[in-house]
Structures are given as structure tokens and as C-alpha cells.
Amino acid sequence: xxxxxxxxxxxxxxxxxxILKEGTQRxxxxxxxxxxxxxxxxxxxxxxxxxxxxxxxxxxxxxxxxVTVTNDGATILGEIEVQxxxxxxxxxxxxxxxxxxxxxxTTSVVLAGxxxxxxxxxxxxxxxxxxxxxxxxxAADKAIEVLEKAAIKVDINDExxxxxxxxxxxxxxxxxxxxDMFAEYAVKAVKQIAEKRGDRYVAxxxxxxxxxxxxxxxxxxxxxxxxxxxxxxVHPGMPKRVENAKIALLDCPLEIExxxxxxxxxxxxxxxxKAFLEEEEQLLREMVNKIKATGANVVFCQKGIDDVAQHFxxxxxxxxxxxxxxxxMEKLARATGARIVTNLxxxxxxxxxxxxxxxxxxxxDDKLVFVEGCKNPRAVSILxxxxxxxxxxxxxxxIHDALSVVADVVEDGRIVGxxxxxxxxxxxxxxxxxxxxxxxxxxxxxxxADALEIIPRxxxxxxxxxxxxxxxxxxxxxxRGEVWAGIDVFKGKPANMxxxxxxxxxxxxxxxxxxxxxxxxxILRIDDIIAASKTESKPKVPEKPSESGAGxxx
Numbered sequence: 001x002x003x004x005x006x007x008x009x010x011x012x013x014x015x016x017x018x019i020l021k022e023g024t025q026r027x028x029x030x031x032x033x034x035x036x037x038x039x040x041x042x043x044x045x046x047x048x049x050x051x052x053x054x055x056x057x058x059x060x061x062x063x064x065x066x067v068t069v070t071n072d073g074a075t076i077l078g079e080i081e082v083q084x085x086x087x088x089x090x091x092x093x094x095x096x097x098x099x100x101x102x103x104x105x106t107t108s109v110v111l112a113g114x115x116x117x118x119x120x121x122x123x124x125x126x127x128x129x130x131x132x133x134x135x136x137x138x139a140a141d142k143a144i145e146v147l148e149k150a151a152i153k154v155d156i157n158d159e160x161x162x163x164x165x166x167x168x169x170x171x172x173x174x175x176x177x178x179x180d181m182f183a184e185y186a187v188k189a190v191k192q193i194a195e196k197r198g199d200r201y202v203a204x205x206x207x208x209x210x211x212x213x214x215x216x217x218x219x220x221x222x223x224x225x226x227x228x229x230x231x232x233x234v235h236p237g238m239p240k241r242v243e244n245a246k247i248a249l250l251d252c253p254l255e256i257e258x259x260x261x262x263x264x265x266x267x268x269x270x271x272x273x274k275a276f277l278e279e280e281e282q283l284l285r286e287m288v289n290k291i292k293a294t295g296a297n298v299v300f301c302q303k304g305i306d307d308v309a310q311h312f313x314x315x316x317x318x319x320x321x322x323x324x325x326x327x328x329m330e331k332l333a334r335a336t337g338a339r340i341v342t343n344l345x346x347x348x349x350x351x352x353x354x355x356x357x358x359x360x361x362x363x364x365d366d367k368l369v370f371v372e373g374c375k376n377p378r379a380v381s382i383l384x385x386x387x388x389x390x391x392x393x394x395x396x397x398x399i400h401d402a403l404s405v406v407a408d409v410v411e412d413g414r415i416v417g418x419x420x421x422x423x424x425x426x427x428x429x430x431x432x433x434x435x436x437x438x439x440x441x442x443x444x445x446x447x448x449a450d451a452l453e454i455i456p457r458x459x460x461x462x463x464x465x466x467x468x469x470x471x472x473x474x475x476x477x478x479x480r481g482e483v484w485a486g487i488d489v490f491k492g493k494p495a496n497m498x499x500x501x502x503x504x505x506x507x508x509x510x511x512x513x514x515x516x517x518x519x520x521x522x523i524l525r526i527d528d529i530i531a532a533s534k535t536e537s538k539p540k541v542p543e544k545p546s547e548s549g550a551g552x553x554x
Contacts, residue, residue, distance in 0.1 A: 023533025032529045033123060036086035037116045040523055043082065043090040044113020047073045051106050051455070053171040054463040054489050069390050071172055072397045073105030074098035086523050093519045101508045102205070102404020103169050107455060108512035114454035115520040118447035127440050129524040135437075135444020140517040142433050142445075143426040143452065144510050150425060150483050151414040151506045152498065156194065156201060162187045164501040165409055166402035168418050171502075173398035174391070178218045182395075185223040186402035189380045192225065194410050203407035209331055209381040210399065212392045215364040216385035221395070224381040226355060226374045227331045231321045232367035233360045234305055237314035240360045245319075247353040247371070248296035249329055249340045253303035254287055254313075254322075256280050281308055287344055288312040294349050298358045300324050300332055302340075319358060321369055335377035408505035417497035418504045419486030420456025420474070427452040428478045456487055463489035470494065 020026070027035060049056050050071035060068040060079040068079055077091040093112055094105040119132050154161050166183035175182060194203040211228045233240060267273050284306055291299060291313075299305075299313065299320040313320045324332075333340050338353025356373025363383070382399060386392035409415060416422040427449040434445035456474060460467040470487055473494050477485035486502065488495040497503065 020530070021533055025529075025531045025533075027529045027531075029527055030123065032527055033129070033524065034120070035529065036523050036526055037120050039084040039087040040090050040116050040519070041113045043077065043087045044110050044116075046080075047076055047094075047106050048110050048113070048458055049462060050076070050172070051110060052459040052462050052489055054459075055106075055172050056462070057174065067390065068393070069174075070394055070397060071106075071174075072394075072401070073107075073109055075397060077105075077109070085529075086526070089519050089522060093515045097511060097515055101408050101505070101511050103401045103408075104504075104508040104512040107508075108516045110454055110458060111451065111512060111516035112519045114451040115448065115516060116523060118451045119444075119520065119524055122443060122447060125443075127443060129527075131440050132444045132447075133521045133524055135441040136448050136517050136520060138437065138441065139430050139433075139445045139448035140513050142430050143448075143513055146426045146429045147416055147422055147506060147509055148414075150422070151416050152503075154409055154413055154415050156191065156410050156413070159187055159191075161415070161503070162190075162406050162409060165405050165415060165503055165505065168502050168504055169401040169405040170398045173401070174394050175218060175398045178221070181219070181221070182399055182402055185221070185382060186399060186406050188223060189382065190403060190406040190410055192380050193378055194407075195378070201410050203410045205400075205403045205407050206327075207331060207334060207379040208403055209328070209379065210384060210396055211368070211381060212384045212396055213364045213366065214386055214389045214392045216387070218384075218386050218391065218395055220385040222383045222385075224370060224372055224383060225335075225377050226371040226381065227328065227335045227377075227379060228381045228383060229300065229321055229324055229328055229332070229369040229371070230366070231324060231369060233369065234320050234322050235310040235314045237311075238319050239317055240319070242297050242319050242358045243356065245298045245355045245358040245371070246294075246296050247298045247300065247332070247336050247338050247355060247358070248291055248294065248347060248351065249332055249336075249338045249353065250299060250301045250344065250347070251303070251329065251340050251342045252301075252344055253305070254284070254299075254301060254309040254320075254344075255304050255306040256283055284309045285312055288316060288318075290344055290347060291318065292316050294347055294352060296347075296352055298355075300329065302326060302329050319360075331379035331381075332371065334379040335371065335374045337375070405505050405508065408507040412505060412507045414506040415503045416506050416509055417484035417486055418502040419488065419495075419497045419500075420453075420459050421484045421486030421497045422504075422509055423452040423455040424474050424478050424485065425483050428475070459487050459489055463487070463492065465489070465492050 055071050057069050057071045058076050074094045077094045082088050082091055090109055090112060093108050097105045097108045122132050163183045166186040167179055170179050170182060189208045190203050193207040194201045209227060288309060297318055299318055301322045302324055305320055305322040329340055336353025336355050339351040341347045341351050355371045358371050360367055360369050384392055384395050386395055430445060430449040434442045437445055453471060457467040457471060460470040474485055477494055484496050484498040485494050486497040488500060
């Protein structure tokens with residue numbers, strides 16, 4: 001009996017009993033495991049060629065015809081519309097890796113795919129999935145323990161090391177030629193926004209604002225110690241440049257608010273109408289006078305500013321910007337030291353922020369307001385330029401990775417060697433550990449060690465090198481105690497990665513290992529797939545009766 005009919009029908013004394021809805025598909029046992037593993041591995045294979053400095057890019061075209069060219073694992077998997085449920089789990093790993101540590105998305109997906117390939121071989125030998133999962137979890141704990149012992153501590157003030165970390169994260173991206181500049185910007189930006197809480201640092205890269213404008217070249221990218229507001233000055237009569245700015249941040253409209261209840265005002269005399277309008281004007285004039293009295297010469301308003309209020313502000317020589325995003329208001333508050341005021345009556349001189357310069361500039365076709373020269377700003381901005389829109393998008397992904405890895409190191413303070421070095425070192429220790437475990441779990445632990453080697457193997461393959469020769473050489477170097485021996489893909493031979501400056505945050509590696517094992521474990525536990533029938537389309541309307549009078553139906 002076919003899988004679909006098995007799902008829907010059970011036999012009771014020769015009478016069929018309907019259990020599941022007709023059209024439901026059910027796949028059971030090894031068949032289900034094989035289907036899931038195949039789908040997950042297909043996703044891993046799709047991103048595998050993008051790993052490393054010599055990795056290739058993918059061109060993604062969506063349903064609207066928009067093109068994305070990237071080799072960022074999370075972006076690729078986020079853009080492609082995956083249907084298979086097991087494949088969706090692989091997409092989830094990349095997402096969680098990107099949100100948590102910002103880099104290592106391709107590594108985690110490729111590792112999960114290889115763990116599943118090794119698990120498939122063990123399933124063929126009749127080793128139970130839970131035994132494999134237990135072995136994988138023990139091996140992952142051992143791998144993380146090995147890496148934590150070997151990790152090198154880094155000081156937040158060691159800018160050279162932080163630059164190398166940022167440089168390594170961007171090595172596979174298409175920003176060649178400006179990597180040094182981007183790495184320097186990433187380090188300066190993260191150090192500027194890092195806060196000390198107790199005895200540790202916290203660096204939230206949401207406070208690094210990235211503004212993209214195509215035009216110019218990547219080399220025209222600027223780091224601004226302040227905030228760029230993607231709005232223009234509201235009134236042509238206002239100054240376009242204010243030095244030694246005193247900045248007011250308002251979360252209230254500079255408008256006459258409508259009453260909450262519907263009210264009707266009956267005017268019987270033209271003079272009453274005039275008085276009514278004058279009163280409205282007077283209220284707006286008072287609002288502007290209130291701002292002027294505090295000494296503010298720049299206003300950023302989250303809500304609207306009435307045309308009349310704009311006129312009065314322009315007369316007073318105050319630069320104003322309206323409908324500023326909430327996130328930009330928060331950054332302005334952190335950068336200038338101002339306090340966001342929700343009621344104009346509460347505005348005092350103490351609530352104002354300071355900046356050396358507030359200026360409207362035209363970048364490409366847009367006018368932007370730059371707030372620069374803030375004293376010790378807790379928020380900064382990067383203005384990204386590039387000849388093509390797609391180059392700017394890829395540059396944004398590169399700088400995001402660089403910011404993320406620097407923030408990881410500032411928060412955690414530990415690094416490991418890249419280029420497959422830490423995977424080879426962990427694999428060596430896991431093989432030794434496997435012998436002490438024994439039993440069937442030993443096979444799973446050894447399989448985990450073999451799976452880790454997919455990272456240096458892939459780096460070698462993507463660089464056009466012979467992976468077998470490279471792996472043999474790396475194994476012998478690690479046996480001799482060279483902890484940070486990895487692949488120098490440019491010279492095509494093993495080298496000490498830390499001396500070479502190819503370094504990564506420990507947090508990226510540990511998170512990639514954990515998430516890969518969790519995804520593999522979840523997929524291996526599934527032994528039954530019950531897929532509901534697709535939603536039925538509306539019944540077709542019968543066609544007109546034929547000449548014979550009989551109705552014809554599709």
C-alpha cells in the first residue's frame with residue numbers, strides 16, 4: 001500500500017477506517033530520515049562554495065527580478081525560498097548564528113551538513129539516532145573545551161589585533177582594496193560605542209548607524225563621530241549650517257493638536273474668525289519662543305512641524321528637522337548627550353545636547369543632515385559609498401560582519417586561529433577522547449572529528465588546492481603540537497594562522513559548533529513525516545451543457 005493511503009486508512013475487520021485526511025502524505029522510518037538528511041545536505045552544498053577568501057559568490061534573483069550578488073551565508077539562505085521543512089531548519093541555524101554573533105553562518109551550515117552525512121553512514125550500520133546524537137553532543141562539548149583552553153586573550157585597547165579580526169571577517173567579501181580602511185572604521189566605531197558594565201564590556205552594534213548611498217567609490221566611505229539623519233531641513237529660510245549647535249530632541253508635535261472630542265465652533269462675525277486664527281498663530285509662536293528661550297539652535301522633532309511654526313523657527317535662525325525615526329532619535333540622544341522631551345513645557349537648557357557642527361549636505365540625489373563633532377559620542381555613523389547599488393549592499397554586509405566580530409571580541413576578549421586551524425586542533429583531541437568513551441558512541445564521536453575537517457577541506461577545495469595533501473600535512477603539524485596550523489589559501493600551504501593574522505573570535509566558533517550539532521540532532525530525531533494535503537482549490541464551475549443536454553464537467 002502506498003505511503004499516502006497508509007496514512008489515511010487503517011484496517012479493522014476488513015473495514016477501512018479513515019484516520020488522516022485524504023491526500024495526507026506520510027513517510028516513515030529510514031525513508032523519512034534519508035529525505036530529511038538529503039534536503040539539509042542540499043542546503044549545505046549550496047553555500048559550501050562560498051567559504052573562505054577564495055570562495056565564490058551567488059547571484060540570487062527574486063520573484064520581482066531584483067538581483068542580489070553575495071557570498072554571505074545568512075543572506076543567501078534568507079533570500080532563497082526554501083520549501084522542505086528540514087532545509088528550513090538549516091536556514092534557521094544561519095539566522096540564529098547571524099543574530100547572535102554576526103559571522104560564521106556558512107561555517108555552521110556546512111558543518112551541520114557534514115555531521116548529517118556522517119550520521120547517514122552510521123545509520124546504515126544500524127546505530128540508533130539517539131546514540132549518534134549523544135556522541136555528537138559529547139564531542140561538541142569536548143571541542144568547545146579544547147578551543148576555550150587554546151584561546152588567546154585580547155585587550156580592548158589592542159587595536160592591531162582587533163583590526164586583524166575585522167580584516168579576517170571581510171576577507172571573503174568583495175571589498176578588496178578597502179579592507180584596511182573598513183577594518184579601521186569597524187574597530188574605531190565599536191570602541192566608541194562600547195560601554196563598561198561592572199567588570200565587562202557591552203558593545204551593541206545597533207548604535208553604529210550605516211547609511212548607504214551609491215555614487216562615488218568604496219574609498220569615499222566615511223566614519224562620522226555623530227549621527228546622519230536621512231531627512232532634509234524643513235524650511236528653505238532656515239540656516240543649512242549651524243556651528244556649536246545646541247540640540248533639542250522633541251517627541252511632541254509643533255502643531256495645534258485637534259481636540260479629542262468633535263467640537264463645533266460657531267462664528268457669527270468676521271472679527272471672531274480673525275481672532276481665532278490669530279490665537280492659533282500665537283500658540284505656535286509661544287512654542288517657538290519656548291524653544292528659543294532654552295538656547296536651542298537646532299531642533300529634531302519625531303512628529304510634525306506646522307508650516308507657521310516652521311516660519312517662526314526660520315525667523316529665529318533655528319535649524320529644524322521633522323519626522324525623524326525613533327531609532328535615529330535614540331542615536332542622537334546617545335551621541336549629543338541630549339534628552340528626548342515628550343512635553344514642550346518640560347524643555348530646559350539641561351535637556352539640550354551639543355555638537356560642533358550640524359549641516360545639511362547633498363549626497364548623491366538626497367539631502368542628509370550631518371551631526372558631527374560630538375563630545376565622546378555613544379553612537380556613530382558610517383556613510384557607505386560605492387559605484388553600484390549591489391556593491392554598496394555587499395559592502396554593508398562586509399562592514400556588518402566586521403563590526404560584529406570586533407564587538408564579539410570586545411565583549412568576550414578571546415580569539416582563536418582561523419583557516420581551519422581550530423577545527424583541526426579540536427578534531428585531534430576529539431579522536432583521543434573517543435577512545436576513552438568506547439562502545440557505539442565512540443563511532444559517533446570519531447565521525448564528529450572527521451566532520452570538523454570539512455572546514456579546512458572546503459577552504460582547500462575553494463582555493464583550487466588538493467584537499468587530501470593539505471589535510472595530511474595539517475594533521476602531522478597538529479600531532480607535533482602546532483596548535484594554530486591552518487591553510488594559507490593564497491600561498492597554498494599550511495602556516496601558523498595567528499602569526500599570519502588570520503584570527504577569529506572564540507564566540508563565533510563555539511556558537512557555530514553548538515548550532516550545527518543542535519540542527520543535526522533535531523533532524524536525526526525525526527522518523528516520521530506527516531504532511532497535510534495542500535489546501536483544496538475552489539471547485540470548478542461546470543461548463544455550459546453540451547448540445548446533447550448532458551452537463552460536461554472537468
